[in-house]
Amino acid sequence: MTDNFRRHEAMLADALAALQSRAFWTPFPETPSGKIYGESARSDGEAAFQALLGAAFDLPGHPEERRLGAEVSPWGLDLRITYPSAGAGALIAASGRAAAGWTAATPAERAGVCLEILHRLNRQSFLMGHATMHTTGQAFPMAFQAGGPHAQDRGLEAVAVAWQEMMRTPATAVWEKPQGKAAPIVLEKQWRAVPRGISLAIGCNTFPTWNSYPGMFASLVTGNTLIVKPHPAAILPLALTVRIAREVLAEAGFSPDVVLLAVDEAGAEITGDLIAAPEVAIIDYTGSNAFGDHVRANAGGALVFTEEAGVNSITIAGTDDFRGMCSNIAFSLSLYSGQMCTAPQNIYVPKGGIQTDEGPKTLDEVAAGIAGAIDALLADPARASGVCGTIANPATLARVASARGMGGVLRDSAPLAEGRSASPLILQVEDAPDGPHRHECFGPISFIVAVEDADAGIQAAADLARSKGAITAALYDTDEARIARAIDAFAWAGVNLSINLTGGIYVNQSAAFSDYHVTGANPAGNASLTDSAFIAGRFRVVMSRRPKAA
Structure with a gap:
């Protein structure tokens, strides 16, 4: 020895x-x-x-x-x-x-x-x-x-x-x-x-x-x-x-x-x-x-x-902590300006809205809740810079500018106080087969995707992971039977799933000695x-x- x-x-x-x-x-x-x-x-x-x-x-x-x-x-x-x-x-x-x-x-x-x-x-x-x-x-x-x-x-x-x-x-x-x-x-x-x-x-x-x-x-x-x-x-x-x-x-x-x-x-x-x-x-x-x-x-x-x-997704089917959910998603979208391979891009929300601890929320109210949570998170310039950092590659900044035409702008991106920077851009789109959300848009760009219902959102996210690749997936839901179906769907899509994260752990994060990072079971990596x-x-x-x- x-x-x-x-x-x-x-x-x-x-x-x-x-x-x-x-x-x-x-x-x-x-x-x-x-x-x-x-x-x-x-x-x-x-x-x-x-x-x-x-x-x-x-x-x-x-x-x-x-x-x-x-x-x-x-x-x-x-x-x-x-x-x-x-x-x-x-x-x-x-x-x-x-x-x-x-x-x-x-x-x-x-x-x-x-x-x-x-x-x-x-x-x-x-x-x-x-x-x-x-x-x-x-x-x-x-x-x-x-x-x-x-x-x-x-x-x-x-x-x-x-x-x-x-x-x-x-x-x-x-x-x-x-x-x-x-x-x-x-x-x-x-x-x-x-x-x-x-x-x-x-x-x-x-x-x-x-x-x-x-x-x-x-x-x-x-x-x-x-x-x-x-x-x-x-x-x-x-x-x-x-x-x-x-x-x-x-x-x-x-x-x-x-x-x-x-x-x-x-x-x-x-x-x-x-x-x-x-x-x-x-x-x-x-x-x-x-x-x-x-x-x-x-x-x-x-x-x-x-x-x-890959294209990482969040499906929102319901929640018993609406504010916690919006805050958690806001941090996940903002952290290092979406430049993590684990950062979510697509957020699937039923057209008819969801049930929450604050009562029913329409699709527009869910989108507004997430956008508002980002605004609150980034209201202080020093904190915003600490969370978002800067944009590593100038091409990513150009991508943010060109993405504005991909859908309805729910929250516009803007420079931060320091460095080459851009706050999260949120767009709203329909789940069309040729939609821009079906490809990775690397950087602080995300899409609110309207779907028929929660099961359709789960299926759309899992299908996209299987065909285009994904490293993370997240689900917010209060229906245990549907959660069980989602666990199966994402397992077969070869993507790790996080469920109902509302506290100090985020879908972006992966813990050594416990979490496997990437599965090798979809096109996001072998x-x-x-x-x-x-x-x-x-x-x-x-x-x-x-x-x-x-």
Whole structure:
């Protein structure tokens, strides 16, 4: 056993127990408090971030042919950071050279390295919060959580599931087959988890660490080398991750090139070259369906895990807490300006209205209640900025402007006080087969969709999830028989369902060690974070056997 493994063995044991119970657990507190992370952690993290601005990012010994970097914060700050960049061929060659020592390491040695990386990442959560904030446009509290502790939770979850999978087969055994009166056949057998090869993690702009860590750590702990390809607009969070990983690897006696950073620039991406390289055996991708199709078409024999676009829906059939429902939906639509892959887009409401604790509500009154709750939530400019953040990609802002013509405007979008921003736009449409709501409109755009009745809304949402993909679905209802039918409908559509959320938990949120993120059962993605199928194919079990010595 390695020192790293011994140091973090208790944390791994607790993670394994949490996977079994699916109860709440985290070793990485989500609150950015000095009492937890140290009284100077906040100021230290901000100072460390400021020191990176306008400088050459240091990755000692990393392949470098030139330096690239053109990140500009959606909050208005030009980062002016340059990173070492090398072509696909140089990165693949370096990764191949680093493989032998990492592949030969024991599962405990690799797990120990991964656990130490996660521990060090957690201690740098304030720095990671600033890096995430200024590359994704999230407000700092969300950037701290999603870029730091919540992403670290998902990375640890991947390590724990991989450990389970690798430990299913013993390292050695004595196999004895009786032969009647003759002496039995006795063999000594050994089994080894053998990795597939080079793993490529393709990061996204909006959640560079949260979406990437599961695949990154799943591949690393199972013995694969790793090339991390960030989005050109969100390099820094993954560059920091790679730097910490390389430091831990070198200290543990491994080549730091086990983990490499693939930096490119918009318009001259090297992603296609990496995808097509025959040495790349695993690809983790988060992004659009169009590029997902490109990955699948060009990945050759690589194992591909994707999270792609979908249309998430809410069906409102009735509620015993109308104000709570409207407030919960308002927050879900506003959080990070609808740029979460779990954010709802379509809200199905019966034409005849619904029953509530405040009496009957017409469709128009339901829509007005949700719009009014958004207005109340965002009335204070500082709070509005903290909830909505900014718009990561200028194309999303253009999409909001063009969406106004897609239906009746129930609540118009407007800029917020800070950064490149837009408050939620709500449109009303009929549930027509060619309606604009039947496609993902990424960003702060949602549709109130009029349907004949509650069952029709459930069916429409489930059918759309099945055909176009969805990562989340929500239902508000007081009829238990209809709720049971909805649970079945969404299960067959392969989408996770939240029912009657009115408090401090939202359909957008996914909890590590308890909630599976994406199901892999509809077009929104072929993988689930982090079930056994997400892990087990990253390695194969190979045996050697010989007669047992007398």
